[in-house]
Amino acid sequence: MNPITLHTDAQTVTLAIIAVALPFAAFVVNFLLLGKSKASGWVSTLAILGSAVLSLNVFFRVWDNHTIHMQQLWFTIGATKVQVGVLLNNLSVLMLVLVSLIALPVHIYSTAYMKDDAGYSRYFRYLSFFCFSMLALVVVDSLITFYAFWELVGFSSYLLIGFWYDRDSAVQANKKAFIMNRIGDIGLLTAIIILFTQFGTFDLYELFKDGGLVAHSFFINGEWAAGLNYIPSVWHYIAFGGIFLAVAAKSAQFPLHTWLPDAMEGPTSVSALIHAATMVAAGVFLLGRVYPMFNEAELTTLAIVGCFTAFMAATIALTQNDLKRILAYSTISQLGYMVMAMGVGAYSSSLFHLVTHAFFKCLLFLVAGVVIHQIKHIKEDNSLDIDPQDIRHMGGLRKKLPLTFIAVLIAGLALVGLPLTSGFLSKDGILIQAFDWADGRSFMLSIIPIMALLTSWLTAFYVARLIFKVFFGELRLLKAFPSLQIHIGDGHWAYKLPLILLALCCLFPLFSLNPFSYETSWLYEAFAPKHAAEGQSIYHLVIPALVSVVSLVIIFCAYVLYIKRGDGMVVKNGLLFRISYNEWYIDRFYKRIIVKFVIWLSGVLYWVDRKVIDGFIHLLEKIGLAIAKATAWCDKYIVDGVLWLAAELVQYIGNFARRFQGGKVQYYLYSMLLAVIAVFILKLIWA
Amino acid sequence: MITLQHFMLVSALLFCIGLFIIVSKKNAIQILIGIELMLNAAILNLVAFGRYDRINNGGQMFALFAIVLAAATTAVALAIILNVYRRYKTIDADKINQLKD
Structure with missing residues (x-):
């Protein structure tokens, strides 16, 4: 961290943040104010033009100069302070300029290319949103925010691949891209968790600068040491594997590359920006960010x-x-x-x-x-x-x-x-x-x-x-x-x-x-x-x-x-031609082996869910029902029965006694007579 | 000859008949007759036991006193029955059950 923040540095950071925020502002304006208006294209284009100019400004201030790193406390969990900030070094300003400079001609081109499309304003909304995520991805300084924008970039790519959502192939393609990218995201998350466990910080600058935490960590006796922390060195390889998966998914490397050709279902201008120039380079950019680790x-x-x-x-x-x-x-x-x-x-x-x-x-x-x-x-x-x-x-x-x-x-x-x-x-x-x-x-x-x-x-x-x-x-x-x-x-x-x-x-x-x-x-x-x-x-x-x-x-x-x-x-029918034409059968292999296996597995799991887990729950339900019925019977016939009996008894006695108080004089006499006779009989018995 | 025992038997018979009439008859006049019978049974006893007091004739005297009283009560009872009839248009004892309140 730089204890003394120069005034010019603060200015540079502000400019960078504005450059990042402009496309987002365009997105919000398009989303909330313009609706289906054709003006949305020009709003987005102007925003990206502003971004490009500011990015160039930032670029010339930072390039081959000192690294600028500013951050602010975001939140605290226990003793862990999570910072959010901006890291501007050669790599990030280069990407900042590259993304905005490529996005500018693509925006201009899109205003003509998408002119007659029904989703014209939706297209520019997505495009601005993508530009925002990508620009933010390159300037953020912590693994947490990096991961967030990494996901947002993938999400906007998903939206744009499926832009013509009424085509079945486009929907299939964006689903495929999304799932492939999820695999990579899991890898990145794993790597972030391992790095945090080992170094206790999410800060990219602290971790990967010259002589930073990663540079000081070393291997000893099969352990990966950083400061006083020792963890088995296998974790280092797992973290690498995670990052590799992330790179392979985003940058379409061998095991996870099959989504990119299908992603061409999106509009061609999107393919130019996202699936050729910028987003797919995010994987390489990630490698550049964490390079000292390998x-x-x-x-x-x-x-x-x-x-x-x-x-x-x-x-x-x-x-x-x-x-x-x-x-x-x-x-x-x-x-x-x-x-x-x-x-x-x-x-x-x-x-x-x-x-x-x-x-x-x-x-x-x-x-x-x-x-x-x-x-x-x-x-x-x-x-x-x-x-x-x-x-x-x-x-x-x-x-x-x-x-x-x-x-x-x-x-x-x-x-x-x-x-x-x-x-x-x-x-x-x-x-x-x-x-x-x-x-x-x-x-x-x-x-x-x-x-x-x-x-x-x-x-x-x-x-x-x-x-x-x-x-x-x-x-x-x-x-x-x-x-x-x-x-x-x-x-x-x-x-x-x-x-x-x-x-x-x-x-x-x-x-x-x-x-x-x-x-x-x-x-x-x-x-x-x-x-x-x-x-x-x-x-x-x-x-x-x-x-x-x-x-x-x-x-x-x-x-x-x-x-x-x-x-x-x-x-046209040689073996090599067929391998090449069928794209090395990789897609078919995935479909036959992995997709089929996953579907089979989910079938099995569904069965287990239906029969075993649901069955168990149904059993519990039936047992509960039986117990409840028994309790209800007890309640009705035993507990209530005692009460009923008491009530009946009282009623009976009451009814019996009432008869003597019927208001008829002769009954009174009659009962009096009975009482007298009873007294006499008792007297005879005992006397 | 007629002994004290015979008097007492007649008296007990009269008392029982009166009692039976009181509890079984529905007509208020009949009940009144039953009451008179029971009263007369008691008076008969007084007269019968009166022979043990020949000097003052206490039994005879008390019997006379009771007869007068009985006449008075009968008059009152008849007046009550008359009033009851006016009020309820009946003198059936079963139908007059206002005493229960």
């Missing part, structure tokens, strides 16, 4: 999983036909790169790639949105029955959508990692450091950088396939339906402006003045360990050349395959 074995696990995810997703992307699904798998693949980079210790390159990827993947999705929109126009103008996202219908759009074509070219080259683009800088950084890392490690681990390199070539192929199929050749729809009426174009400025802005951000000058060296990038330098040796290994020369040259060759191959010879050359 030990060698855990980092290696991250590297293996990340590398495997990257490779697997790239192979799947090779054969998909749905435009957005290709991009979704490409996103998974790139996120795998980032996680792998974290694993091999390329912390700064990982974050660098996060930033560059956010820009070019967002751009790719916006382009996909334009293309899908135009194909939908053709479909509606000519009332065809086609899937507007299927790239097999497309082709030759280069001439119809010139600006879009240039944008996709830039983004595609950045994704492949060719020189002069931002992707070149960040991706080569990761690859070079991965090779450096594998040097001197076992043979098995040296497969990782090779797989990563292979993945980057696969990336080149699927990007080339996508662009050639969509933008080159002839429009295939025209072949199938020769009488089509086609009048499509780039659309109005709300489409063009975001594309231009993002395309500029995909080029190298924004990140580094030297287009061939990632180490001179300001972004890399800010995160790179200052004392690291300037490793000028052979890889610095070989890898970029290898990536670029082989990628170009592969792109040329793809050109030959798809343009010169048409589609016919591709083998």
